[in-house]
Amino acid sequence: ILASEESVKQHGLKPLVRLLAWSVVGVDPSVMGIGPVPAIQNLLKATGLKLDDIDLVEINEAFAAQTLACAKELGLDQSKLNANGGAIAMGHPVGASGARITAHLAHELRRRGLKRGIGSACIGGGQGIALLVETV
Template sequence: MRNVSLRSSNLSRRRRSFATVGVDPSVIGFGPAFAIPGAVKSAGLKLNDINLFEINEAFASQYVYCCKKLNLDPAKLNVNGGAIALGHPLGATSARCVATLLNEMKRRGRDCRFGVISMCIDLRK
């Protein structure tokens, strides 16, 4: 991955919204399908307004479920591969997702205005 300089990238570095949801631990990977619509709505946007989605997936079924549940165009989701393809660096998952999304948004230029990053966590002890 190349280093990203936000200063020179013309990307807005604002977080417009976020959402957290709780799902049954047996379906933890499906949390993004329930959190993303709330975060997008809270930002005053619709799912169709989002140019790219970076959903950290623990397993392939999570990718498939979220894509179908949200009715997303697969061409907008994990376009460079997700954690299964790129790796799941312990302690750096969110940094990897941010770097991947911002690099792709920069590469696509001004027409790529909005991106969503999502990941799930397990709070069970």
């Protein structure tokens, strides 16, 4: 799911998306589920983009209220969130959430003919992570 530009050229691969930026943050462990919020905010600040510039957002569902709290805090348009359902609908395989989120985001952006997406997750212990991809 990930290759360097050199490998793409060397092996004649056709990428689905390009990784533009990422952000990793720490939050108080007592509110670990909110980690995607500052991670996404940092990502947007670093790239000069606004949430309105983003077509789809995938936020891991550690549990339903956690994802809803993140969406509310961000002011996220619900129609952009977890386009085909999140971990509650699809499963939450240990160690595979990042790959699942990224793959679903890449394929859904392409399927819909959209440009940019953010994938994000809270991480136990008080972390949040986010990445920004763009279709190529």
